[in-house]
Amino acid sequence: MASSCVSSSFSPSLHYLTACRSSMTMVGLLSYAPKILKPISLTKSFSFISLSTARKPLRKSFQVRSVAAPAEAAAGFDDMVSGTQRKYYMLGGKGGVGKTSCAASLAVKFANSGHPTLVVSTDPAHSLSDSFAQDLTGGTIVPVEGPDSPLFALEINPEKAREEFRSASQSNGGTGIKDFMDGMGLGMLVDQLGELKLGELLDTPPPGLDEAIAISKVIQFLEAQEYSMFTRIVFDTAPTGHTLRLLSLPDFLDASIGKLLKLRQKIASATSAIKSVFGQEETRQDATDKLERLRERMVKVRELFRDTDSTEFVIVTIPTVMAISESSRLSASLKKENVPVKRLIVNQILPPSASDCKFCAMKRKDQMRSLDMIQNDPELSSLTLIQAPLVDVEIRGVPALRFMGDIIWK
């Protein structure tokens, strides 16, 4: 194997991937000078082609083969980019398949197309900073250097939130919890919990807190002035399980709030005479109104996740049996939740080659088998398939993301 492959080379201005010595066409990146990014087509003669001269032929070389005939083809990037009304894109899939790279490349492409864009990571193990090669940590919106239009990133920080939650819950009278939840836009929920003497239960973070924080951010996007400038919001979601919990949480909260409201009504009618004596009737009504408003917000979030005009969930996978099986289950769950899914990105496909070394030939066969699986999968075969090649270096930094975005989002 080693004898038939050329090992990677690297210099501050040039790097390219391990390539078969044969006629395999490889995709490379000439980068490291900001905004000077040149893909290389490595053929038998190892000729180098610049991005400006080779963009079109190069793109063609990525189209390995069409593996699925979409029943209802999703429109291309032109459609994704058109219009100034806000659109949300969520990218999700199995761990390590390239969700962050795809989400970040989409965000860069939107920003370079003139959309003020926000990319949000709801994955507790954030990698946006690594992907952009910039420090985007801190749990607040941070500008990303490089794109033509404003691009901001937000890594929702559940660890920090958990710490705040713990210390808040230890401060006196539970007001700390209220301040904390207020900060997340969920303060009125605590009013209710406090009154129902459930405050003690909040000593330890409840399951689903990560998702609750992410949802509260979505609520803020819907309402807050500070986010109103963004016309595209891209979510880099956590691996499958978390994502599904995130998507089903508004339903869960809506139902829970509904139960609280009913409970409150019962308590209210049973004790209304006493309460009116103590003059608390108005406060109670006020709290109920707040709870009702929170419920309405949750309904809005739920509707947003299911709104085909403003939201799309893009599944990212790689050509392996395990990743495709998980993508199929994810697609089924999303459909069950009525979340719009149209596109499937199959990332890290070996670029075409006239003849492979033994290792690459085996790998290619394996990948082709996996691609056939998609064609025969009832959940995935109807999605529009986007094939993205394995490139020779880690996708890091805005120039590399721009390069990747031009391949994927067409």
Ligand SMILES: Nc1ncnc2c1ncn2[C@@H]1O[C@H](COP(=O)(O)OP(=O)(O)OP(=O)(O)O)[C@@H](O)[C@H]1O
């Ligand atoms: N097409 C590609 N070619 C080469 N490397 C890639 C490609 N796509 C992603 N990578 C690399 O694979 C690694 C994982 O990618 P990424 O972080 O985007 O995956 P992820 O699905 O978000 O991972 P996690 O689930 O851990 O958040 C990164 O080092 C990234 O640069």
